Amino acid sequence: MKKRNAIVLGAGIIFFSLILLPILIYGNSKENSYTANVLIENGVAVPAEATYDFELKADEDDVYKFNLDWWQDEEPAFITGMCIKDPDGETVFVGTAQMMSCDTIPQNLKSGKYEAELTFITDNDTYTAYCKSHDLEVSGDGVDFSEIVKDGSYKVDYRINVEKANANYTAIGIGLGIMIGIGSLIIILALTKNGDDAQSKYDERQQIARGKAYRAGFYTMGLAVLVMFVLEMAGISLPIERSLTYFMIFVLGGLALIAVNIWNDSYFAMNENPIRFVIVFALISLFELMVGIRYLRTGQMVVNGILTFRAMSFVVVFMLLFVLAMTLIKRLKDKREEES
Numbered sequence: 001m002k003k004r005n006a007i008v009l010g011a012g013i014i015f016f017s018l019i020l021l022p023i024l025i026y027g028n029s030k031e032n033s034y035t036a037n038v039l040i041e042n043g044v045a046v047p048a049e050a051t052y053d054f055e056l057k058a059d060e061d062d063v064y065k066f067n068l069d070w071w072q073d074e075e076p077a078f079i080t081g082m083c084i085k086d087p088d089g090e091t092v093f094v095g096t097a098q099m100m101s102c103d104t105i106p107q108n109l110k111s112g113k114y115e116a117e118l119t120f121i122t123d124n125d126t127y128t129a130y131c132k133s134h135d136l137e138v139s140g141d142g143v144d145f146s147e148i149v150k151d152g153s154y155k156v157d158y159r160i161n162v163e164k165a166n167a168n169y170t171a172i173g174i175g176l177g178i179m180i181g182i183g184s185l186i187i188i189l190a191l192t193k194n195g196d197d198a199q200s201k202y203d204e205r206q207q208i209a210r211g212k213a214y215r216a217g218f219y220t221m222g223l224a225v226l227v228m229f230v231l232e233m234a235g236i237s238l239p240i241e242r243s244l245t246y247f248m249i250f251v252l253g254g255l256a257l258i259a260v261n262i263w264n265d266s267y268f269a270m271n272e273n274p275i276r277f278v279i280v281f282a283l284i285s286l287f288e289l290m291v292g293i294r295y296l297r298t299g300q301m302v303v304n305g306i307l308t309f310r311a312m313s314f315v316v317v318f319m320l321l322f323v324l325a326m327t328l329i330k331r332l333k334d335k336r337e338e339e340s
Contacts, residue, residue, distance in 0.1 A: 013183030033159045038120050040077050040151050045120035053113050056162055063106040066093055067161035071101040071298050077150040079143065081119035081130045084160070087112030094134045096121070098148060101300060106165030116160060122149045201269050209264035217257030224249040243309045251319050262326045278324060285320040288313045 032054035039046045058064060070080065075098055082100075084093040086109065093104050121127045123145055131138045202210065228245065231238065238245065261267035268274050292313030295301040301310045 011183065011187065013179055013186070032116075032162070033157060034116070034118075036118060036120075036156045036158065038076070038078065038154045038156065040122065040149060040154065042151065043122055043145075043149050045078050045122050048120055050118040050120075051115060052118075053115050054160065056109060056111060056114055058109040058111045060108070062108075063165045064109045064162055065106045065165040066104040067102075067159075067163065068093070068095075068104065069101045069159040069161070070097075070156055071099045071300070072157065073297065074154075075099060075148075076154045076156050077122075077148060077152060078154070079121040079127060079145075079148065080156070080158075081121055081127075081134070082158070083117040083119075083134060085115045085117070086110050087114065091134070094136065096127070096130065096136065099299070101298070109162075116158070118158065202266065206264075206266035206269075209266035210261060212264070213257045213260035213266065216260045217253040220256035221249055221253030224252050239305055240307045241309050244307060244311055244315075247309070247312055248315060251315055255319060255322055258323055259326055262323070262330050265330075267327075274327065278327065281320045281324055285317050285324075288316045288320070292317065 032052075034050070034052040036050050066084065068082065079096055079098050080100075081096045082094065083091060086092050088110070092107065092109065092114075119126075119130060121130060124143060127143055127145075128138055130136075228249070240248075258267060268277065292301070292311070295310040295313065301308060
């Protein structure tokens with residue numbers, strides 16, 4: 001395939017994926033937000049409560065979930081009790097947290113005006129009374145508010161996103177993300193080629209080495225799957241989401257393949273420009289590092305002691321840095337051999 005055609009193909013895949021992605025995300029959800037300005041004076045919240053309404057149009061045949069988010073860089077010096085009521089006054093969600101970012105259990109909802117009641121809690125008695133009045137479980141002796149409450153002014157943005165709880169939307173979203181990745185990869189591979197041909201060209205020695213690399217990648221993935229199987233049979237669970245575990249196994253196989261290829265001078269094709277490859281990998285690493293740091297700072301990377309799929313950004317950074325490091329080490333090795 002000609003380089004120009006490959007770039008057009010990759011750009012087309014990205015373009016159509018980007019058109020469908022916002023339709024999937026925004027066409028299936030409605031976000032409502034409220035900003036609370038709370039003053040803590042002598043350990044008392046002013047105001048102590050707040051209420052805001054939002055409209056919802058729901059289909060009787062569908063189930064919905066609330067995505068609740070008031071996670072921010074600065075922790076508020078109080079606990080928020082949130083109670084959401086439907087148009088009939090029935091409670092559809094209630095919970096407490098200093099900060100929160102979660103999805104609720106899918107449920108049928110009615111069309112109409114919903115009411116979100118916010119209670120700003122600064123002492124254990126109020127917290128216990130709130131939990132009991134809303135049938136929430138109080139763990140142990142409650143909460144140590146001496147470690148939380150501090151006088152000052154706090155601004156908290158509460159976001160309630162309502163969306164259809166259909167697993168297909170998540171799958172489609174992931175699929176579109178993969179399509180964008182494939183389109184980007186096609187363009188990157190085309191741009192790293194010398195000349196007008198986008199197809200990688202390897203000599204006979206490189207093709208033999210690449211066969212060894214594929215075997216190494218296959219065996220590494222197989223060994224990783226076997227280890228996970230043994231751990232699962234032994235009842236040992238790792239504090240890692242299963243989706244992230246699968247991705248890490250895939251990356252391990254890829255690293256083995258890459259390492260063998262680089263060490264045998266078969267990673268870069270004869271018509272590829274390694275310098276362009278290194279530049280692209282460095283830029284992608286920087287972008288993924290920024291994404292990973294954001295998830296880490298907002299507390300979305302580790303939830304309840306479990307490493308979530310959002311850690312994929314750091315896994316990708318590690319993989320790309322591994323490629324860059326292996327390439328540099330191999331070049332230094334070749335240079336020393338030439339000098340000797």
